[in-house]
Amino acid sequence: MCGIWALFGSDECLSVQCLSAMKIAHRGPDAFRFENVNGFTNCCFGFHRLAVVDQLYGMQPIRVKKFPYLWLCYNGEIYNFKQLQKQFGFDFQTLVDGEVILHLYNRGGIEQTASMLDGVFAFILLDTANRKVFLARDTYGVRPLFKVLTDDGFLGVCSEAKGLINLKHSTSLCSKVEPFLPGHYEVLDLKPSGKVASVELVKFHSCKDEPLHVGCDTVEALPSAGFDLETVKSNIRILFENAVRKRLMAHRRIGCLLSGGLDSSLVAAVLLKLMKEINVNYPLQTFAIGMENSPDLLAARKVAAHIGSEHHEVILNTEEGIQAIEEVIFSLETYDITTIRASIGMYLVSKYIRKKTDSVVIFSGEGSDELTQGYIYFHKAPSPEEAAEESERLLKELYLFDVLRADRTTAAHGLELRVPFLDHRFTSYYLSLPAELRIPKNGIEKYLLRLSFEDSNLLPKEILWRPKEAFSDGIASVKKSWFSILQDYIDQQVDDLLLEKAAEKYPFNPPKTKESYYYRQIFEKHYSGRSSWLPHYWMPRWVKATDPSARTLKHYKSDTQE
Numbered sequence: 001m002c003g004i005w006a007l008f009g010s011d012e013c014l015s016v017q018c019l020s021a022m023k024i025a026h027r028g029p030d031a032f033r034f035e036n037v038n039g040f041t042n043c044c045f046g047f048h049r050l051a052v053v054d055q056l057y058g059m060q061p062i063r064v065k066k067f068p069y070l071w072l073c074y075n076g077e078i079y080n081f082k083q084l085q086k087q088f089g090f091d092f093q094t095l096v097d098g099e100v101i102l103h104l105y106n107r108g109g110i111e112q113t114a115s116m117l118d119g120v121f122a123f124i125l126l127d128t129a130n131r132k133v134f135l136a137r138d139t140y141g142v143r144p145l146f147k148v149l150t151d152d153g154f155l156g157v158c159s160e161a162k163g164l165i166n167l168k169h170s171t172s173l174c175s176k177v178e179p180f181l182p183g184h185y186e187v188l189d190l191k192p193s194g195k196v197a198s199v200e201l202v203k204f205h206s207c208k209d210e211p212l213h214v215g216c217d218t219v220e221a222l223p224s225a226g227f228d229l230e231t232v233k234s235n236i237r238i239l240f241e242n243a244v245r246k247r248l249m250a251h252r253r254i255g256c257l258l259s260g261g262l263d264s265s266l267v268a269a270v271l272l273k274l275m276k277e278i279n280v281n282y283p284l285q286t287f288a289i290g291m292e293n294s295p296d297l298l299a300a301r302k303v304a305a306h307i308g309s310e311h312h313e314v315i316l317n318t319e320e321g322i323q324a325i326e327e328v329i330f331s332l333e334t335y336d337i338t339t340i341r342a343s344i345g346m347y348l349v350s351k352y353i354r355k356k357t358d359s360v361v362i363f364s365g366e367g368s369d370e371l372t373q374g375y376i377y378f379h380k381a382p383s384p385e386e387a388a389e390e391s392e393r394l395l396k397e398l399y400l401f402d403v404l405r406a407d408r409t410t411a412a413h414g415l416e417l418r419v420p421f422l423d424h425r426f427t428s429y430y431l432s433l434p435a436e437l438r439i440p441k442n443g444i445e446k447y448l449l450r451l452s453f454e455d456s457n458l459l460p461k462e463i464l465w466r467p468k469e470a471f472s473d474g475i476a477s478v479k480k481s482w483f484s485i486l487q488d489y490i491d492q493q494v495d496d497l498l499l500e501k502a503a504e505k506y507p508f509n510p511p512k513t514k515e516s517y518y519y520r521q522i523f524e525k526h527y528s529g530r531s532s533w534l535p536h537y538w539m540p541r542w543v544k545a546t547d548p549s550a551r552t553l554k555h556y557k558s559d560t561q562e
Helices: 020-027 079-088 099-116 212-216 231-244 263-275 295-307 316-323 325-332 335-358 376-380 383-396 403-411 424-432 447-452 482-491 496-500 514-526
Strands: 003-008 031-037 040-049 062-064 069-079 119-128 132-137 146-149 155-158 185-189 196-203 253-257 285-290 310-315 358-364 416-419
Touching: 003 119, 020 040, 020 155, 040 069, 062 099, 079 099, 099 119, 099 132, 099 185, 099 212, 146 212, 155 514, 196 416, 212 416, 231 263, 231 424, 231 447, 253 263, 253 335, 253 376, 263 295, 263 383, 263 447, 285 295, 285 335, 285 358, 285 424, 295 310, 316 325, 316 482, 325 335, 325 403, 325 514, 335 358, 335 403, 335 514, 383 416, 383 424, 403 416, 482 514, 496 514
Parallel strands: 253 285, 253 358, 285 310, 358 416
Antiparallel strands: 003 040, 003 155, 031 040, 062 069, 069 119, 119 132, 132 185, 146 155, 185 196
C-alpha cells in the first residue's frame, strides 16, 4: 500500500504543486520521493512508500536499465509476478512485484499488461520513447485512483482526491477531479509540451469474466467441473483457500480484522491455517472493536479461541466514536451514511493496530456480502435472477462504498489491506454459478458459502451460521445500535429548520435526515462542490427502507433473540 501522485504539463512551479502530494503522506510512512521526468520539466512523479516487499530496491518511480524510457508509479500487489516471470522468461532487476508491469508492457502492450495482472493495483506508466501515458486500475478498485484532466491537457493523478483538489493551473483551479473507473485503462498521448490528450478509455475486465491470468495461477485448473452441489462446494473451498494463500506475499507482519461475522472469521481461520503450513514464525494477531459486550466482540472472542490467534480487543466508547467523525469523513472523501457509520470502528481499530502492534499487512472480509448475497434485503429479491443482477451491481460499485471504506480507514494509519473475497478467480467462479444456487435459503443469507465450509471444522458452528450483522451495528449493543447512538448525538447538532431547507442548499443527493445533513456539512467543509463523487447513497433494495442499517429491516435477528 503506497501513495502515488503525478503531474503532466503543469503551468505552475512544481515545487509549489508538490505540496499537494504531501496530502497523501499517510499512505506511505516509510519513505518519500519526488522526481522530475527527463526532457519534460513540467512533468513529475511523487511517491509515498509503505515498504512491504523488496525493502532495498522498492522505491518508485520504478525504472530499470533494460527499459530506460519507462517510468512506473504503482500502488498495489501483483500476486502472480513470479509465475509471469517464469512463463515469459522475464529478467528482473529488482524483487519488486510491480516490475513485472514494465516487462509485460514491453512484451505485449497495455491491454495484455492490465489483463494479465492478478492482484490489486492502480498505476501510472510513462513511455517517453513512444510519448504515451497509461493509467489503469484493478477490477474492483481495491486500490484507489483519481485524476483531473483540463481542457488544455494538464493531467494530475493521485491515490486520493485530496492530493489533487488544491492544484493550481493557469486557466483555473482544477475542478473536475474524478475517480478513475475500476477495471479500465486509459491511453493518453504525451505532447512535446508535457501536456496530454486522452486517446481511449478501455474496459479490460468485467467481474463475471474469467480473468486472462488464470494460466498463471497457483491453481491452474479446477479438479472437477459441473454444478452439482458437492463439486461446487469443493471448488469454492479450493479457490478461496488459493485466494488467501497468494496474499501471504509480504516482508512485514500479517494481521487480520475479526468482527466475529462469517466473512472475517473465514478469512482469519483460513489465513491462520495457511500461515502454519508455511511455518510463519510469529502468531497471527486478530483485531476486534466494539462496545463492552457488543455482539461483535463476543463472537470474535469465540473465533479467536477456536483458531488460536493472538487476539486484541479495542473497546469503543461513544465519545471517542463521535469525536472521530470529522477525521473519518476527511479520510473517506464521501458523505455516504452507511459508509461513514461503518468506517468509524474500522478507522479506530486501524489506529490501534498502527500504534500498539507491528502488524502492517491486514486481511479483511470485504466483498463477501456483495458477492455471496449477504445483505439482509436479499431475502426480499423477487427472483434469483434479480438477486444475481443486484449482486453484480453491488460489486461494480464497491469502489464507492465498502472498498473505499476499507482502503481509506486502513491507509489513514499506514496499513495495507488485503481482501481475498475479491480475488478475480474466486469472484468470477462464484458469479458463474446458477442464480438459484446463490440466493438465501431457509431464511439464511450466504447459504452456499456457509454450506461449503460446514464440514471443514475451521469455525464453530454458531459462527459459521451466525446471521448477518452490519459492521456499524455489531460494534454496539443489541439494545442500542451504533446508528441510534449517532442519531441521538446529531439530533442535538442540526436544527430542524436547516433540514427543512436541505434540498435548497444541497440540490444534488439532498440530505433527508439530520444524520445525513451533519455528514454532508463536514464533507462540504473539506471538499466543497465535490458532491458528484458520490452518485447516490447506499440503500437496500426491494424494501421500503428509510435507513441503510440492517437493524431497521424486519428480517433482522440479533444473537440474543430466539
